[in-house]
Amino acid sequence: MSFKETDVINIVIAGTAGQGVITLKRLIEFAAQKAGIKRAFGSEMHGLAQREGAITSHTRYQKEIFEEERKNLHSPLICYGDADLYICFEPVEALRRGIFASNKTTFVLNSWTIPGVMITANLEEYPSLDKIMETLNGYSDEVYFINATEISIERFGQSQQVNLIMLGFAVATRKLPFIELGHYEEVIKERLRDPDLNIEALHLGIKEGSKILKNSLKSKV
Amino acid sequence: MQVKDARFIDEEGKVLMLGNEAIVRGCLEAGVSFAAQYPGTPTSDIGETFQRLLREQPELNDFFVHHWAINEAVAASECAGAAWTGCKVLNPMKHVGLNVASDALSVIALNGPNPGAMVILIGSDPGSLGSHQEQNERFYTWMFHLPCFEPHTPQECKEWVKLAFELSEKYDTIFEIRTSTRSAHSRGYVELGKLVKGKAKGKFIRNIPKYNSLPPHAINNHIRLYERIEKIREIIPQLKINVIFPGGNKIGVITSGMPFGYTMEALNQLGLNDVPILKLGLIYPLNYKEITDFLQKLEKVVIIEELEPFLEVKIAEIAHNHKLDVEIIGEKYFPKYNEYSTGLVATCLAKIFNKKPKEQMSKAIDYFNSYKEIIPSRFPTFCAGCPERATLYSILKATNQLENTVICGDIGCYVMSFFPPQECSDLIICMSGGISAAIGMSTKTDQKVVALIGDSTFFHTGMPPLAEAVGYNSNVLLIIFENSWTAMTGHQNDVLRYLINQGFSIEKICKAIGVPWLKVEDSYNPKKLTRTIEQALETYGLKVIIIKRECALQAHRWRMNQIRALKEQDKKIQEVEYFIHGCQMCYDCARVLSCPAIRRTEIDGFESMQIDQDRCIKCGVCYEICPNGAIHKTIFNALDTEVGWREI
Numbered sequence: 035m036s037f038k039e040t041d042v043i044n045i046v047i048a049g050t051a052g053q054g055v056i057t058l059k060r061l062i063e064f065a066a067q068k069a070g071i072k073r074a075f076g077s078e079m080h081g082l083a084q085r086e087g088a089i090t091s092h093t094r095y096q097k098e099i100f101e102e103e104r105k106n107l108h109s110p111l112i113c114y115g116d117a118d119l120y121i122c123f124e125p126v127e128a129l130r131r132g133i134f135a136s137n138k139t140t141f142v143l144n145s146w147t148i149p150g151v152m153i154t155a156n157l158e159e160y161p162s163l164d165k166i167m168e169t170l171n172g173y174s175d176e177v178y179f180i181n182a183t184e185i186s187i188e189r190f191g192q193s194q195q196v197n198l199i200m201l202g203f204a205v206a207t208r209k210l211p212f213i214e215l216g217h218y219e220e221v222i223k224e225r226l227r228d229p230d231l232n233i234e235a236l237h238l239g240i241k242e243g244s245k246i247l248k249n250s251l252k253s254k255v
Numbered sequence: 256m257q258v259k260d261a262r263f264i265d266e267e268g269k270v271l272m273l274g275n276e277a278i279v280r281g282c283l284e285a286g287v288s289f290a291a292q293y294p295g296t297p298t299s300d301i302g303e304t305f306q307r308l309l310r311e312q313p314e315l316n317d318f319f320v321h322h323w324a325i326n327e328a329v330a331a332s333e334c335a336g337a338a339w340t341g342c343k344v345l346n347p348m349k350h351v352g353l354n355v356a357s358d359a360l361s362v363i364a365l366n367g368p369n370p371g372a373m374v375i376l377i378g379s380d381p382g383s384l385g386s387h388q389e390q391n392e393r394f395y396t397w398m399f400h401l402p403c404f405e406p407h408t409p410q411e412c413k414e415w416v417k418l419a420f421e422l423s424e425k426y427d428t429i430f431e432i433r434t435s436t437r438s439a440h441s442r443g444y445v446e447l448g449k450l451v452k453g454k455a456k457g458k459f460i461r462n463i464p465k466y467n468s469l470p471p472h473a474i475n476n477h478i479r480l481y482e483r484i485e486k487i488r489e490i491i492p493q494l495k496i497n498v499i500f501p502g503g504n505k506i507g508v509i510t511s512g513m514p515f516g517y518t519m520e521a522l523n524q525l526g527l528n529d530v531p532i533l534k535l536g537l538i539y540p541l542n543y544k545e546i547t548d549f550l551q552k553l554e555k556v557v558i559i560e561e562l563e564p565f566l567e568v569k570i571a572e573i574a575h576n577h578k579l580d581v582e583i584i585g586e587k588y589f590p591k592y593n594e595y596s597t598g599l600v601a602t603c604l605a606k607i608f609n610k611k612p613k614e615q616m617s618k619a620i621d622y623f624n625s626y627k628e629i630i631p632s633r634f635p636t637f638c639a640g641c642p643e644r645a646t647l648y649s650i651l652k653a654t655n656q657l658e659n660t661v662i663c664g665d666i667g668c669y670v671m672s673f674f675p676p677q678e679c680s681d682l683i684i685c686m687s688g689g690i691s692a693a694i695g696m697s698t699k700t701d702q703k704v705v706a707l708i709g710d711s712t713f714f715h716t717g718m719p720p721l722a723e724a725v726g727y728n729s730n731v732l733l734i735i736f737e738n739s740w741t742a743m744t745g746h747q748n749d750v751l752r753y754l755i756n757q758g759f760s761i762e763k764i765c766k767a768i769g770v771p772w773l774k775v776e777d778s779y780n781p782k783k784l785t786r787t788i789e790q791a792l793e794t795y796g797l798k799v800i801i802i803k804r805e806c807a808l809q810a811h812r813w814r815m816n817q818i819r820a821l822k823e824q825d826k827k828i829q830e831v832e833y834f835i836h837g838c839q840m841c842y843d844c845a846r847v848l849s850c851p852a853i854r855r856t857e858i859d860g861f862e863s864m865q866i867d868q869d870r871c872i873k874c875g876v877c878y879e880i881c882p883n884g885a886i887h888k889t890i891f892n893a894l895d896t897e898v899g900w901r902e903i
Contacts, residue, residue, distance in 0.1 A: 050633065063442055067271055074271060075408065075443040075516075079384070085671065086851050087635035104500065104528045108407075109516035110441035113524065114598040115619030129630050133623040136615045150633040154855045154864070155676045155845045158631045169626050173619070193869065 037211040040100055044112040045093040045210070048131045049123030050148050051086055054197035058121065059091040061201065061221055062210065068217040071095045077110035086150070090131050097212045119209035121200050124148050125166045125179075135173040142203045142243070144196060146183035178203070178246055185242060186235065195235035198222075202239015206247060215240075263308050265450040274439045277409035278376060278432065279304040280447065281416030282345050288453025289337035291322040291330040293715065294744035295349035296385030297439035298378040302347070302747060318453040323741075323749030326686070326715040327352035331359040331375075338371035339466065340457030343420050347376035350392040351685065355716075357395065360429070364399040365468045365476040367427035367483070371457065374419045375401070377433045381561040382594030384436040387666055387683055389592060391562035396431060396539040400484050403431040403539045404496070405512035409443045415536065417448075418494065428483045433538070435561075437513050437594065488540040496536030497545055502529040506608065507549065509570060510559040511535040514595050518559050521601035525610045538566060546573045550581045557607060558585035561595050634674045639852035640807035640874035643669050643709075643736050645778035647679040648848045648880065650705065650734070652781075653788035660703040660792075661696060665689035667709035668743045669736060676846045680707070687716040693731040694724050703792050705732045710761060711741035711751050718764070724797050725769050732791045732798045737761050738806040746809055765799050772798040779804060781879050811872040821898055829896035831873045837885040838863040844877045844886070853877065 037043065045062065049055045056078050066074050076093040096107045115136035122128040122143040135141070145163060152158040161169070163179065170177045182199040186192065201218065204210055218236060223229045261270045262280055272280065278301055282290070292302050305321040320337075324330035327348045334346040348356055353375075363373070379393075380386040396403040402422070404415040412434065419430035464472040491497065500519075508530055510518050515534050522530055533549045535541075550556060550570075558567040567585040574581055588603045589595075598616055605612045637644035647669075654660040657679070664672055664680030665688065672680035684692055693706035708717050713735060724731055739755050740746045765773050772794055776784045784802075791798040821828055840862055844853050852870040856863060866877070866886075878886045 051635075060442075063271055067269075067444075073444070075441060077437060077441045078273075079440065085635035085638065085668070086633075088633045102528075104519060104523050106519075108519040109513075109597050110437065110443075111517070111596050113520060113596070113601070113616060114623075115613070115615040126631060126633075129626070130633070132626075133619050136619050138615075149854055150631060151636055151845070151849045151851055152632055152675065154851075154853055155842060155849060156855060157676060157846075160631055161629050165629070169629070172622055172626070 039098040039212070040096065040105075042094055042096045042107045043211060044117045044134070045119045045121065046090060046112060046117045046131055046134050047093065047121045048088070048090045048127040050127065051089050053089075053123040054194070055089045055091055055123060058197040058201055059093050061218065061225070062093050062213070063095070064221045064225065065213050065217040066095045068220055069213045071097055071212065072099050073107050075107055075110045088127055088130055090127075119204060119207065121204050123182075123196060123200060125163060126160065128170060129161070129166060132170065132173060135170075137174050139174045140176040140207045140209050141170055141174065141178065142200065142207060143177070143179050144182040144200060145179040146181060146196075176207075178207075178243075178250065180242060180246055182239070185238065189238060190231060190235065195232065198232045198235035199239035199242070202236045202241070203243030203246070205236075206240050206243035260307075260311060262304065263311065264447075266447065267449075268447050269444050270447060271442050272409045272413075272445045273300070273442050274406070274409045274412045274434055275300050276304055277412040277445045278347075278416055278434070279308070280445065281413040283308075283450050284413070284448045285417045285420040286343055286451035286453050287345050287420070288318055288342040288455075289320050289334065290345040290347070291324045291333040292347040293324050293327045293330055293352060294741055294747045294749065295352050296378070296744065297380065297434065297436040298347040298349050298352075298376060299744045299747065301376065303745070306748065315452075317455050323747050325750055327355040328359050331356040331363065334373055335359070335363040335366075335368065337457075338368040338373045340459050341370040342454050342457045343372045343424070344368070345374050345376060347378070349378045349386065350380055350390055351386060351388065353377055353392050353395055355686070357399075360395075360401075361399055362468050364401060364429050365473065365480055366466055367476075367479070368423060368429055369427040370460070372420045372423035373429045374416065374423055375429060375431050377431055378439055379433055379435045381435055384594070387670060387685070389562070391565060393433065393538065393562075393565045399429075400480050401429055401431040401539070402484070402487050402537060403433050404536055405433050405538050406438060406536075407512055407515050407534075409441070409445050411536070412438070413445050415496065418496070422487065426483050426487055428480075428487065433512070435513055484540055488542055491537060491540070491542040492545055494537070497542075498534045498536070499549065500532040500534070502531040504530045505554040507531040507533065507553045507556045508559060509533045509535065509549070509556055509566060511538050511566070514559045514561055514600065517595050517597045517600040518604075520597045521604050524597070524601055524613050524616075525605060525608065527604070527608055527610070535566070541569055541573065543573055543577070546570060547577045547579060550574055550579050553581050555582045555584060557588070557604070558583065559589065559595075559600060560585065563591050635671055636674060636849070636851060637668060637671060638808050639850055639870050640811065640872035640876075641668070642738060642778045642802060642804035642807060643672075644677075644848065644850065645781055645874070645876045646734065646736065646784065646802050647672055647677050648876070649778065649781050649784040649788055650679060651677065651847050652785045653792065654703065660705060661700070663689035663693040663696070663704065663706040665706070665708050665712055666743075667712050667736070669707050669709060670743070672707070676849050686712050687720055690717060690720045690724065690731070690733055693733070694720060694727065694729045697730045703732070704730065705734065707734050707736070709736045709742070710738065711749070713761060714751060718768075721765070721770075722768055725771075728771065728796045730795055730797070732788070732800065735761055735799060735801045737801050737803045740806040740809055742806045742808065746806070761801055765801070770799045771796055773801070774799075775801045775803055777804050778802050779874055779876055779879075781876055807872055807874060827892050827895060827897045829893065829899050830891040831875075832868065832889045832891070833866055833871060833873065833875065833878050833886055834889065835864050835866055835886050837883065839883045839885060840864070841882060843880060843882055848877060848880060850877060
């Protein structure tokens with residue numbers, strides 16, 4: 035699907051504390067600024083969410099604004115059903131924040147699970163990845179998994195690059211319009227430690243993500 | 256190539272900022288020279304940003320002072336003191352902080368901040384996103400006559416802070432900027448202006464009637480306060496911060512702050528772009544003519560505001576006094592609790608205007624509700640290796656899972672003790688409310704009464720109730736977590752750190768105040784701690800156990816930095832690893848300790864617990880408590896090490 039320059043782009047990023055949700059949100063917003071986006075307004079969570087809790091952020095931007103102010107972006111929160119893209123670092127977090135999704139939504143999910151203490155204590159059940167996929171399909175056909183944690187550990191020897199790999203996958207879906215790859219690279223160079231490593235992770239995410247998208251297209255045909 | 260911190264540079268331009276960062280920027284453009292606060296979500300990062308500025312530009316220390324105060328009442332009076340030397344001062348606090356500061360503010364408001372200026376920044380929290388309660392603290396603005404701005408975007412945050420300082424100085428009145436967790440932590444564009452340096456020094460000039468609100472001056476200052484507020488009410492239209500979006504519909508909307516954004520998008524979604532909107536920038540006081548002019552053309556007006564009806568009451572009063580025939584609705588359709596969203600506002604407006612909400616939205620809500628039972632919970636919990644978690648384990652063991660025991664919780668990380676599976680807190684009131692409740696409760700029950708408190712809360716307001724407990728020799732066991740940090744709000748470099756660097760200890764305070772039964776323990780030695788708690792609970796009277804162990808998050812960060820540095824020097828370091836072999840699935844580590852670094856898995860077809868090495872910080876508590884000896888410890892480089900584990 036193609037976007038108009040006046041469209042409001044809505045992205046939900048969800049995960050658990052410490053996975054880099056906020057870092058990724060900021061990267062996208064600062065890259066949007068480099069791309070000359072006219073309005074950006076998004077919400078991030080601080081406070082309690084940092085203690086192993088669930089964490090979500092809403093990123094919203096509008097390339098060009100309408101003269102009539104009432105048609106523009108005004109809220110840092112996405113309306114129910116209005117998300118274009120979900121970037122989820124942990125599968126079950128996509129279900130938890132699913133209310134912002136609809137048939138126009140694309141989900142990219144890291145398949146690495148982080149069970150909470152109630153799962154370990156065997157007092158609650160963690161749904162299978164198949165069940166998660168099936169449930170999210172109730173919103174949209176565009177649900178894609180990537181094992182970003184495994185890829186990060188395999189290539190970089192640590193899980194820290196998960197967020198850049200996930201960003202790469204998100205870029206591959208073309209649901210982040212008007213921001214060019216170069217804008218992300220610029221922001222990474224300015225703001226992150228080990229920029230070379232992170233840019234490599236971004237490219238790796240694009241490569242692996244494109245493969246997954248291509249394969250799924252084949253299986254649908 | 257790292258760029259310069261755009262928040263602090265003295266250049267014009269457009270920068271993406273959080274609401275809180277924009278507040279700081281506004282202060283720097285207004286020439287603020289003093290700020291004091293106690294940390295609390297959503298205002299903690301205001302202080303962190305100030306501190307960062309001072310680290311990056313130490314030469315500013317001559318012009319600007321930031322204090323992490325010991326509590327909110329102290330911070331408010333500190334700010335008044337600085338303002339009365341002729342300086343501009345900022346006093347941020349969270350909504351419940353205002354309850355603590357209210358005693359001081361009630362008087363400072365009467366006196367007025369002149370010759371300086373004072374702005375209080377209140378971080379409200381509809382939806383209780385980072386707080387222990389939900390309240391509508393907007394009513395303080397009526398009670399103390401605090402003119403109050405409610406910004407919606409970071410740009411407004413910055414502009415209105417500047418305006419608030421200007422008006423505060425001009426009208427000798429404390430101004431309030433009211434943000435919310437949402438507006439404080441939303442990022443948008445901010446147009447930068449020129450920076451103005453704060454005053455290096457001011458001077459206090461004696462004025463007994465102004466600064467002594469006692470009879471007869473109390474009454475005179477109260478009269479003077481009314482006069483100041485009426486002057487402000489008159490000039491509101493000139494400020495041009497209340498904006499009308501015109502339209503021909505006979506039903507209009509009055510709103511402010513974050514709900515304005517939800518309203519705009521909801522109306523657009525419902526195709527109601529002819530509804531006139533009055534967006535209030537200043538929610539107290541209201542200019543009568545501005546309101547009546549807007550109401551005059553309408554049959555109905557919808558007031559959209561979070562929490563208890565505040566604007567609704569005042570607007571109904573204005574309509575009534577001016578004999579306007581307009582129906583005022585709000586709380587009849589909108590909830591008086593929790594945070595709003597575009598979806599919620601659209602749903603309520605759809606009912607009022609007899610419209611159907613967008614199908615995409617109602618479908619999303621219905622579908623979400625159809626499956627939400629399968630989502631496992633993920634509440635906040637103690638970090639891996641947290642000494643507080645280990646203490647709860649010992650409490651649960653020593654009391655046989657809280658048999659005949661009441662745990663009076665408190666505010667700090669340990670606020671999370673009530674979550675399952677530990678469920679180790681029976682009640683929470685407020686900062687130091689736990690020990691106080693325990694004192695009262697212990698006079699009326701024979702149950703064992705235990706109270707919890709952390710070191711920052713102990714300094715905030717915990718010492719007075721401890722003195723009382725000593726005075727009455729209350730039959731209470733008080734457990735004090737001395738973890739050396741104000742951990743819950745993000746480890747601010749606050750006055751607690753200063754005291755620690757001076758060699759203070761809570762043990763000395765307890766001894767000086769006369770605590771009759773005192774033990775200092777380490778929760779990383781859980782068996783010994785369990786025995787000490789058992790002993791304490793068998794003893795009548797006041798008992799205090801101090802858990803002396805640094806916050807694991809900070810200790811781990813420090814240790815990782817040390818290891819990195821030593822590895823760069825090619826030093827051979829002793830390393831410890833814990834692993835599980837022969838697990839009997841007794842669930843002691845998962846349900847009683849419930850460490851998040853332990854996960855349930857299957858090994859060769861057998862169920863077993865496993866330690867997630869990525870998250871384990873090697874505190875060794877699970878190794879100490881495993882009743883089956885199934886948790887093992889390996890030491891790498893045990894013999895030929897250059898730097899021992901304990902030395903890192």
